[in-house]
Amino acid sequence: MNGKILTMQDVSCVGQCSMTVALPILSHFGIETVILPTALLSNHTMFKTWSYLDLTPELQNIFRGWSENGFTFDGFLLGYLGKKEIMDAAKECFERFSAPGAPVIIDPAFGDGGKLYGGFDGEYVSAMKDLIKRADIIIPNLTEVCFLADCEYREEYDRAYIESCVKKLSLITGAEIVVTGVEFGDGMIGELIYAGGRFEYTFEKKLDMRSHGTGDIFAAVFAAYHFSGYKRVESCKKAGQFVAKCIENTEKEHGYGVRFEKALSPID
DSSP, X not given: OOSEEEEEEEEESSSSOTHHHHHHHHHHTTOEEEEEEEEEESSOTTSSOOOEEEOHHHHHHHHHHHHHHTOXXXXXXXXXXXXXXXXXXXXXXXXXXXXTTOOEEEOOOSEETTEXXXXXXXXXXXXXXHHGGGOSEEOOBXXXXXHHHTXXXXXXXXXXXXXXXXXXXXTTOOSEEEEEEEOOSSSXXXXXXXXXXXXXXXXXXXXXXXXXTXXXXXXXXXXXXXXXXXXXXXXXXXXXXXXXXXXXXXXXXXXXSOOGGGGOOOOO
């Protein structure tokens, strides 16, 4: 596509996640990618310790520079934000720097396995509920759906249950919803897509490995295909296939991320 896509998330100096996967993946698709880092971490939080530099105080200076240079952006991809105050900055960014019709894709990125990530609380979830009202597409996992829609988290569920939770979430946001990591115990894993009052599913064979950063990679690949004009289901399929390829390319001892670099190849 022509134009600029802004991705807003943290930078982990070590760890294949967030900005360090979104930037190369979007760029690989020939998309001019602009970054707005929310924090600088020595490494991602799967490790025992980490440093954290909050970049919130610098955001207004960045906005001033963009405004003075007349920049606008043709789409947005938001990932891990870290602080509810950054959501206010995100909304300001949409208002000031959106080109006409610029779509907003948000990965809520605040929990998994029925629990919030460390450092998050109910206030953060409430702020995210407000932010996703501005989205065109959101990409939550089941944990995030349940927190946002006030549903009970279940390890095991059927289609009727997850669809009822997604419908509740749709009352909060007018965005299309892509739920990642959906599985029904049949050895497959994939996505539930809710748009226009209609449910669709796409699945791939589940691989026997869990690793940090695969959700960030999925969101970046999905956004890249979506911004390149692909339909939602096709974007999900290609993103899921890409993540599977990343996992297949990663040794089990490389537990802090997946080797997405090896999976990058000419775009079909």
